[in-house]
Amino acid sequence: AQSVTQLGSHVSVSEGALVLLRCNYSSSVPPYLFWYVQYPNQGLQLLLKYTSAATLVKGINGFEAEFKKSETSFHLTKPSAHMSDAAEYFCAVRPTGGGNKLTFGTGTQLKVEL
């Protein structure tokens, strides 16, 4: 079964600093990978997705992620954090063979400090 592991349930950065949220996947074949953001009392919003095309994926709000097969990783980065980035971030995996079932990680709460 496919799964993702998010390292660090809480990450704190200063405003303007680099954001790095870690996600490692477990799958026998490279899957489709996603990052979602969840603001308080809201549903999940897709930030970006990897679907076996370019390994460096750019998403909304200045976020990007790089698929590294050798490291089975799909870490999320943003060069300069903004206060509005404070939220919970979820990595998710989907099999490429269809079915569209997403399996989510446990999430990383990002705190941005002045």
Add this chain to the structure above:
Amino acid sequence: EAGVAQSPRYKIIEKRQSVAFWCNPISGHATLYWYQQILGQGPKLLIQFQNNGVVDDSQLPKDRFSAERLKGVDSTLKIQPAKLEDSAVYLCASSLDQGYSYEQYFGPGTRLTVT
């Protein structure tokens, strides 16, 4: 384009009571999903519909949870009787699932508290 609608947004019930949640997906989306998100965890898929039919309900506790999607549009998720461990946010999502358009769009969720 209107998003996924859910109601109610909040619900507080006592254990052993019943509760129902409603979801209206984005117009034209064939696939509808119900997720359970317990505090501190990622969402877990409970059931997936494609049009009227169930695609996956392997993680639905069928002794107390039920779901239906009449006419392939709206859906309801019911819990009867509720247990304390059912306290969670219940998220509904929908997707078009045509070509490469499989992105899931999420509603705001229903926060259930069982006391």
